[in-house]
Amino acid sequence: MSAAAHAETLVVLVASSVDMPMADIRDGKLHGGVHLDLGQALARKLHRELVVQVLPRKRLEGALAAGRADILCTYQPEWLEGKHAWTQPFFPQSDLLLTALSAARPHTVADVRGQPIGTVLGFAYPELERALGAGFVRSDVASSVANLQKFRLGRIRHIVVDKAIYDYQARIGMGLNAHPPLVVMHQLTRCAVSTRSKIPLSEIDGAITQLVREGAIQKILSNYQ
Template sequence: MTQTGFRRRVGRLCGAVALLASFVCAAAPPPLVLLIDTSAQMPQARVEGDRVVEGLHLDLGRALARRLGRELVAKPVPRKRLAEALQRGEGDLLCDYLSEWVPGSFAWSRPFIPDQALLVSAATAPAPAGLSALAGQPVGTVRGYVYPEMSEALRDGFKRDDAPDAATNLQKLQRGRVSHALTGRRALGYQQRMGAVRLALHPPLVVSEVLAQCALSPTAPIDVNALNTAIQGLVADGELNRLLARYQ
């Protein structure tokens, strides 16, 4: 083969490789970017530096992304910036929230992630007959979280004692810094199973039933109909229940 012929063959081969690479890149949809609160604690998430290591939010995001035919990128963001980051398109998806918790012009999925908001009280304190019995008493809460039922029942008598996250909130109860705390059933059950909360408690008072949702950024590469279809599959074939069971 002449040198000119060899160059032509190499040129054609390089052109074919470039065309194939271009086709592959064009065919691959962009990843789905899931925002996760940097202060989240297990079972919701465990964040180490700029990495989300494990947790329900990561598992849920991966399951939804797989059903949407996309890779998942989990991006930790401080709680105070979650709404802003989603609005600005720094991420596409935020899950396990309610619309009243995250202000902004987002498309919200159907409600599908079950939990209960609980009031838990140390057995060393009198068991409250209802929310109104806690007027003026400090109640363990998480900074940045809203508790509409407590605010409505107690108004100015709702005395928050904020912790940076749910695990620390329960640790305050364990150490006797507060006698009452607000938490989710999922978080309480996980912390008890891990041995982090060994304090004797009164039967918890259910403050509200929660069916949390996912929010989509205005710039997300999917629409809410596609997201709801993925959620429907997740619920219908039992995968959601299997994910939740990992952290009970």
């Protein structure tokens, strides 16, 4: 499905490896979560019908570049290859480093240099790459929840996880024997906009400005806290 063929839609991409609270993906379709709520809010502001495409992480850039979708949200330019337009920063995201109680508590990211860190396949971690260099030893799994389960089973001593996912999984009862988390990064992420989209970047930015002003972004997040 292309954005060009559906001029009155907003086609949003979501990675198939994303977990709750960001995305409730079942049978290849998005049924709930932050990405659905955010997509619906943007579509309402743009007076368009929301269409969601769930794709593997490594196919997102191609779909966006080819104009098969309009936007991909909660990303940064350094996380995504290709030439895309970018909205204003607006969506808060934090990455946490979790360390098992069986290991020494790190006081800085540099303290885990050379040790395997649980990561998600296809995801970029530029802050860890800059801090650890060649000492950033990735141990990839398919999703953040798989990463947390691997950690809980004692199969890895360090993992990096999105704070929203960590908080949500803790809330629903996933017990983790871990030291207090170490914040790897905190920033405002953006939406990548296809250069072939029929929706002007200025319109999408205008919709985002309205949502931020109305407190809608924080309300979406608070629904899962």
